[in-house]
Amino acid sequence: MYNLHIATIAIMAANVLVSLRGFSDITFFERYKFSISGIRAGQRERTVTSGFLHVDISHLFLNMFTLYFFANVVINWFGPGKFLIIYFISLIAGSLLALFFHKNEPHYSAVGASGAVIGILYAAILLRPDMQLGIMFIPIPLPAYVLGIAYLLYSIYGMKSRHGNIGHTAHFGGAIGGYVTTLLFKPDLFVTDTLIVILLAIPIIILFVLEKMGKI
Template sequence: MLNLHIATIVIMAANVLVSLRGFNNTTFFDRYKFSIGGIQAGQKDRMATSGFLHVDFSHLFLNMFTLYFFAPVVIGWFGSVKFLIIYFVSLLGGSLLALFFHKNEPFYSAVGASGAVMGVLYAAILLNPDMQLGIMFIPIPLPAYVLGIAYLLYSIYGMKSRAGNIGHTAHFGGAVGGYLTTLLFKPELFVTDTLIVILLAIPIIILFALEKMGKL
């Protein structure tokens, strides 16, 4: 059982309370979800509020379960204030990338803390790349950086193919937010973990290269 910091508890509580309100009030849900049309009409608050709404309990649980494991890593390195900065920068990074890639789709909408959580996860991987992570269907744990790179490459595939009802763009944008903010807070990683910094940047470079070539 991990010893949760008050900052993590506050973030989790906010997600649970806002999501419960959304589950029971469709007007509230529709007003505060990420919506290209709504944002372009001036409701910029959706960029942040959508990160606290979820479609159902399983969606909420998965995000909070992931946060439960990786928030302590980031807080252990940086403390609660920088953790919160990483969380919210990642949340907004996910929304900004979704807005950029879907700006011509007025009916595009999304909800969930996945972008913020991906940012925390990517920050944790940068700070502790030798972590071993296990996932279903793979019998042995793998280095965290391998799974991080693989997931972002899958996100690029998902963005290109529109695979599943998943906000791949927000996931990717959140990871970029966590990656950049962690390097801002701990620039010595460029020297101490140069290879990991480069490897984790590869999917980001690929994404923007594909966008520049009009392949997305």
């Protein structure tokens, strides 16, 4: 059995409890979701509270299922304290990037732990680049860093095309948060896994180059 650390259980419990409240109380949901207009009005707590709300059970399950698989990789390397720091920095980074890219869209809103969870996923990839991950429709597992890079490139595409009802910007921001914080905690990765560090940085550089060029 895959043993969960109490820190992971606490994060999961918070997501479940807040999401269940949001499912049954639309006023609560609207008050604490990520909202450009709400944040502009001074409700900055939305940048954090939105990360514990979800649209429905399947949205909640997918995020918690992903966290279930990768939380222990980070905890085993860094301990629960730094795991929680990476989680919350990734959550906030996702919100801040969404705020930056959508600042002129007062009706833009989003919910979900995806930014924080993807931050943990990217931390795990940096720490264990040898991991093999499976994906639907591809019969063989692929190196984790390949899927990580591919996902960020897909997120850039999603941000450009507004493809699907998905918070691509928050996902990308969460990945940046997990990437940067992991390197701050373990700077020797620049030496021991230089190629992986560079490869994972490429989509981040592409995003900001495109933004500077006005392409996103």
